[in-house]
Amino acid sequence: MEAVTGAGGHAIPATRPHAADGVHAAPGVTPAWRARLEERGLAPLARTGRRYWLWIGFLLAVIAWALHAYQAQLENGLIVTGLRDRISWGVYIASFVFFIGISHAGTLLSAILRVTRARWQMSVTRMAEFITVVALMVGALFPFIDMGRVDRILNLVQYGRWQSPLLWDIFAITTYLVGSTLYLYLPLIPDFALARDRLGPTAPAWRRATYRLAALGWRGTPAQRRLLDRAMTVMMCVIIPVAVSVHTVVSWIFSMTLRVAFNTTVFGPYFVAGAIFSGIAAIIVLMAVLRKLCHLEEFITTTQFVNLGYLMAAFTLIMGYANLNEYITHGYKMEGAFPFHFAQLMTGPFAALFWFYIVGGLVVPGFIILNPRTRTIAGITAAAVLVLVTMWLERYLIVVAGLRVPLMAYEPASYAPSWVEVSILAGALALFALLITLFAKIFPVISIWEVAEHRGPELGPETSAMHEPLRRPAIAEGSTT
Amino acid sequence: MSRFFSAVLVALAMLAATAGTALAGSLPARLTLTAPAAAALGETVSVRAQLVDGQGGPLRSARITFVAPMSFLNGGGDVALTEGITDKEGYAAGSFVVRVVGTLALRAVFRGDELYAAAEASAQQLAIEGEGGHSFYAEHAGVRIPGLNEPPSFGQVLLMEPQGSLLAQMLALWPAMSGWPIAGALVVIWSLYGSVVLLLFKIAGVKRSEARPSEVAP
């Protein structure tokens, strides 16, 4: 019973998941280590503490407030926002671009790194795929929130025009959402099988039935392994061009118009780079949170943080390069209305936001990661939080500052988000957190079979948890919820 | 008495002199217009006029405007069709393209200068004939919108009553399928998704008998 290695470099378990004989595992995997991995990975599925319900309650409260704000918008129209004729897109569209951008997390980590046969990221691929699917679902809401006539949504189907960038957007995001759902589901099958087999009689019957259904009768047979490997290879290869095209198409909503700030050819690559950048930051933040909450310190160590941190630092350079290209070429010539745009960003009303984005989003995270003293889990997480915040600001600057450039001889307008827009953004963030929380309850947050079969314990600085006995009773004995 | 009369004469002469510089001149000028009697829609019509003075001597370097009264919406009046400057034989020529159907009462107009009075000439009416249907101003008015000024959109085609053979129906979809590159890419990607779903079904359908003996549940 040899371990079978698939074409993409990922391993398919050669045995049933709980036959912890260690023969088919990566070097260094002891039965105890494996048992700890399975136990910690499945723990959230089995137990629910009080903190969980408090957290859910808080998120639901924020979402309820956001729904109240949206109700006010449905009743009175978009007049309740800060938008007006001159600056007619604002927080909603900026948040749309931001969330679709974060969704590139999963693709980068799961697909790109898998294709290159990297192994260190396997413990976090599941979280990355969570982020992808949830960010797409939340992000796709925003164009509908922003629409003046949501009741006419079906016009998009009945009268849809191929020539419109918005339609390309709808096709691309739908395709990406379905693709990433499939890509989330495929590696979950063996983990569902593990849950099906591990969850004891104390778990509700409907739960066990669900896992049994979702596991598709997975037994780890060679035939099944081959099929799963083939399916994952197909998805891996398809999802990368789909993801690149999604954010390129989102950028084309802007660069297919004639506005001074949008009428540039760099938008496609710029948006994709920014998406991957903010996606990495989102993974780091989620990694830090779930690592603490689910006690996964043994399996998600400084290696993941440092490697992702290096990737993020590389992307600060790429983003800096893209910004440099954009502003140097236009700034050298100062053609058309560009002097106005240059001035409003660098020295005018948006100067504080712009320089916070450049310094706080590109320079500071780079330094944090490249300086060995700050290259710790805490430091890298702080850098990631900075990146997330500044990337939202960058989307906001693109949309609002871009639209503020006067088209004719009039005074530039101003825009400030109203309570409705801020509430709905808060609700969207809460929905994002809520869906991640629910996912973490239903699916194991760590890809147990992949980590066990392929990665194994980390060689290097190890957490002390690795050598400690289990702190919690085994799942099969059942416990409080 | 004679001093009074000579003063009056001098005054009259001065009046005549100033009047000559302020208004068009008083010397007679005659204008004749030569123009065709009929033209086709879209044809270039050439007109010629000759300006001569009272003795028939040609007047040169005079601006002659060729006009016709036309109306458009709720405005009407003389439309300046073309202009010409007379040469040393007094001929001024011009040409214009006729774009209206009907009759034009062409006139040549000389507005007068310091010496000569204004003059006008008309010719027989110019009859312009043409058929509708051929547009002179060719321009694509933006994007053809299915359902508005083009064949119906894809969704509407599916809802319509089928007309003609199956081939004809499929061909009727072609204008709405101008997004074929997008459609092609989507078809490829979604077929790949479909193949993955098929693989999932296969995984689910793999028989238990394929399981190895050691994998039977403890």
Added chain:
Amino acid sequence: MKGLSRRGLLTRLGIGAGAVAAAGLAPIHFDAAAAPAAPSGRLRRWAMVIDLRRCDGCQSVGTPPQCTAACIQGHFAPEPMEWIQVYEAPLEGRGTQFIPTPCQQCQNPPCVNVCPVGATFSTPEGTVLIDQQRCIGCRLCMEACPYDRRFFNWGTAPIPPEAMFMDYSPEHQSPAIRGTVMKCDFCPDMARAGRLPYCAQGCPNRAIYYGDLEEDLATNGTEVVKLSRFLAENNAVRLKEELGTEPRVRFIPGHGEQVGRRPTVTGRKPTVWPWQKLVQGATSWKR
């Protein structure tokens, strides 16, 4: 005020869908056959020429610009929409010029190109119209228009009296529908009735010419000109020509010199929406 009685009467009496369609009231399925044709049966190609040598922003009249006022009054444009807007642009040497700017009716219209549902469309005559009953309010067209000529119904605009007598039509956009986009429509219903658009009628200096590129004629109400000759001899230009939108509105450069304005006399009266003051509880989203 518009003459609405005949059409409105036809609608109310329900005299035949054919007659109504011929009057151009069919909202979505725009009937090209109902379009006003030149006497020879050829399709019209509407264009506008604005003679800036005669526009002084109505400084000499002492009122807000009359083209805008006539359009607001005729269409009951909600505040703060100025479908034709008089911009005051700087000139070299400390002067300014007034540029009344209606929808440029582009032949390569960025707004039509990006609309996801085809709610804004080009008619065969070249006029760009909006079907507010199809518009989903995404406002991508507003980002795409480089001339700032599209306006959104952020709130519920007051309903003008004429709306009670007519069905909505993309040709006269009344009543305004919340959550959709509106703009200057070149008054196609006026042209069909043989009249000039409101802005052309309202201009006291007769600076706005409305014409047909097919028949090559244009008029400002008092004089008729041969359009191609008028444009060529007066060095007509289009706004933002380099963008490739191919507008149908052309401008003859000037600063109101033919009506006695010196370019250094700046400022015009701000636009007002008097009809809206007569409606109780009217909402406005003017900042």
